[in-house]
Amino acid sequence: MIRSRDVLVAALSAAIAITWLSAQPHAEGNKPASAKISGWKPGVGWGWIWGPNDEVGALNALNEHTTKAALQLADKGKVYDLGITYSRNSFKWPGHSPGEIMTFRTPEGTSRQKDHDFIRPEVNSSGTRWHSCALFINDNVATQIDGLAHVTVGKDHHWYNGYKEAEWGGDFGVRKCDATTIPPVIGRGVMLDIAELHKVRTLPPHYGISPQDVDNAIKAQGVTLRPGDVVLFRTGTLSLWGKDGDDHPALTDADSAGITLPTAKYLVEKFGAIMIGSDTSGLEVSPAPEGSDSFIPVHKYLLVEQGVHIAEFHYLEDLAKDNVYEFCYVGITNKIAGSTAGFTMRPLAIR
Numbered sequence: 388m389i390r391s392r393d394v395l396v397a398a399l400s401a402a403i404a405i406t407w408l409s410a411q412p413h414a415e416g417n418k419p420a421s422a423k424i425s426g427w428k429p430g431v432g433w434g435w436i437w438g439p440n441d442e443v444g445a446l447n448a449l450n451e452h453t454t455k456a457a458l459q460l461a462d463k464g465k466v467y468d469l470g471i472t473y474s475r476n477s478f479k480w481p482g483h484s485p486g487e488i489m490t491f492r493t494p495e496g497t498s499r500q501k502d503h504d505f506i507r508p509e510v511n512s513s514g515t516r517w518h519s520c521a522l523f524i525n526d527n528v529a530t531q532i533d534g535l536a537h538v539t540v541g542k543d544h545h546w547y548n549g550y551k552e553a554e555w556g557g558d559f560g561v562r563k564c565d566a567t568t569i570p571p572v573i574g575r576g577v578m579l580d581i582a583e584l585h586k587v588r589t590l591p592p593h594y595g596i597s598p599q600d601v602d603n604a605i606k607a608q609g610v611t612l613r614p615g616d617v618v619l620f621r622t623g624t625l626s627l628w629g630k631d632g633d634d635h636p637a638l639t640d641a642d643s644a645g646i647t648l649p650t651a652k653y654l655v656e657k658f659g660a661i662m663i664g665s666d667t668s669g670l671e672v673s674p675a676p677e678g679s680d681s682f683i684p685v686h687k688y689l690l691v692e693q694g695v696h697i698a699e700f701h702y703l704e705d706l707a708k709d710n711v712y713e714f715c716y717v718g719i720t721n722k723i724a725g726s727t728a729g730f731t732m733r734p735l736a737i738r
Contacts, residue, residue: 423452424448424453424614424615424659424661425448425450426445426447426448427445427448427614427615427659429656429657429659430656430657431656432652432655432656432659432693432695433445433448433655433693433694433695434692434693434694435547435548435549435694437548437694439548439549441548441694442535442547442548442563442564442568443535443568443569443570443694444535444547444548444693444694444695444696445661445662445693445694445695445696446569446570446572446661446662446696448614448615448661449570449572449573449574449615449661453573453574453575453615454573454574456575457573457574457575457576457715457716458573458715459715460575460713460714460715460737460738461714461715461737461738462738463738464737464738465709465711465737465738466735466736466737467705467706467711467714467735467736467737467738468702468705468733468735469530469701469702469703469733469734469735469736470529470530470702470731470732470733470734471529471530471625471628471632471700471702472529472628472630472631472632473486473524473528473529473631473632473731474488474631474632474633475487475488476631476632476633477528477529477631477632477633478628478632478633478634478635478638478639478642478668479525479527479528479529479668480527480668480669483525483527483528484525485525486522486523486524486525486528487522487523487524488520488522488524489520489521489522489523490518490520490521491519491520491521492517492518492519493516493518494516494517494518497516497517498516524730524731525730526566526723526726526727526728526730527699527727527728527730528730528731529700529730529731529732530699530700530701530702530730530731530732530733530734531698531699531700531728531729531730531731531732532566532569532572532662532664532696532697532698532699532718532720532728532729532732533686533690533696533697533698533699533727533728534561534564534565534566534568534569534696534726534727534728534729535547535548535564535568535690535691535694535696536550536555536561536563536564536565536727537686537690537697537727537728538683538686538687538690538691539552539691540681540687540691544556545691546561546563546564546690546691547564547690547691547694548563548564548694550563550564557725559724559725560724560725560726560727561725561727562725565723565724565725565726565727566720566721566722566723566726566727566728566729566730567722567723567724567726569696569720569729571717571718571719572617572662572696572716572717572718572719572734573715573716573717574615574616574617574661574662574715574716575613575615575616575617575713575714575715575716576616576617576618576619576713576714576715576716576736577610577612577616577617577618577619577712577713578619578620578621578703578706578707578711578712578713578714578736579600579601579604579605579608579610579618579619579620579621579712580604580608580621580703580707580712581596581600581604581620581621581622582621582622582623582707583607583621583707584600584603584604584607587623588623588626589622589623589624589626589627589640589641589644590622590623590641590644591644592640592641592643592644593643593644593672593673593674594622594643594644594645594672595644595645595646595647595650595672595676596620596622596644596645596646596647596650596672597647597649597650598649598650598653600650601650601653601654608712609712610712610713612654612658612659612660613658613659614658614659614661615659615661616658616659616660616661617660617661617662617663617664617698617716617718618654618658618660618662618663618664619663619664619665619666619698619701619703619716620645620646620663620664620665620666620670621665621666621703621704621706621707622641622644622645622665622666622667623641623666624638624641624642624644624665624666624667625666625700625702625703625704626704627641628702641667642667642668642669642673643672643673643674644667644672645665645667645669645670645671645672645673645685646663646665646670646671646672646685647671647672647676647685648671648676648679648684648685648688651663651671651685651688651689652688655688655689655693655695660695661695662695662696662697662698663689663695663697663698664697664698664699664701665698665699665701666700666701666702666703666704667699667700668699668700669683669686669699670685670686670697670698670699671683671684671685671686685697698718698734701734706736711736711738714736714737714738715736715737715738716734716735716736717734717735717736717737718732718734718735719732719734720732
């Protein structure tokens with residue numbers, strides 16, 4: 388059977404080849420030119436600008452031009468897997484439910500149960516059986532992209548674009564801005580390696596990544612940030628993940644480092660970041676700085692106020708090892724109606 392990842396890579400490779408052949412040479416070492424971005428305003432960012440019925444947010448700005456520009460970055464054909472392995476033992480943010488992966492049908496179980504006529508020996512002489520599992524899993528675990536309904540604010544519990552819990556909540560998930568509204572994200576990715584900047588394996592617990600850290604990383608890595616970028620921060624947390632993230636004490640300390648609210652605003656309002664993420668469970672520093680109006684002010688600002696999706700638990704260790712800071716980012720979420728995030732993902736960085 389052809390694996391879905393192989394199909395995706397093959398399709399992208401074909402698209403890259405077409406784009407490469409049709410592209411004109413660029414200045415500065417043949418680097419792709421920036422694609423035009425609509426909707427973003429310097430000093431303002433994005434916001435509720437896409438109409439009263441919008442559920443997509445800043446990702447509306449992605450288009451065929453941004454896709455072509457991103458694909459041109461994948462001229463070497465090197466694929467980096469940004470997903471982490473999830474199991475029932477995996478570390479997660481404490482506000483999410485535990486997960487169980489339960490065997491539902493087994494070869495021996497179906498033989499004993501005899502509840503399907505199609506496995507009777509007279510019609511199934513080869514003895515074919517199967518395995519299947521039932522999952523009890525939270526929609527905010529492992530590698531993920533937060534949907535715009537993930538966080539609410541105010542007494543009316545509204546989220547992005549003014550959708551209110553009383554109108555759009557439900558017993559079977561949210562009814563506006565669920566994960567099915569997150570489009571495939573194919574864009575220019577930039578990794579800012581803050582752990583390497585400070586010459587540490589992992590950032591200290593509760594370290595707040597500042598705008599100055601952003602500027603210093605940009606200078607040290609020789610990269611630029613452009614409107615429409617997917618910006619990913621490396622704290623080093625996932626260097627401790629191991630097989631499936633079962634070392635909770637070590638991960639808890641490292642996972643508390645993250646960006647501050649001024650840094651989120653800096654990326655959105657000065658540089659036009661279209662999605663911001665990291666290798667931690669929550670992107671932002673924890674606990675929130677004293678005087679914050681929320682326990683997760685970065686989530687409030689990005690998801691609710693700006694309509695900017697958040698990428699979490701992205702595995703950046705291989706990119707860091709190869710000193711790859713600019714790449715074609717590909718992220719495709721589960722289309723599960725009502726879910727508040729695309730979860731247990733396997734996004735790619737292609738170079």
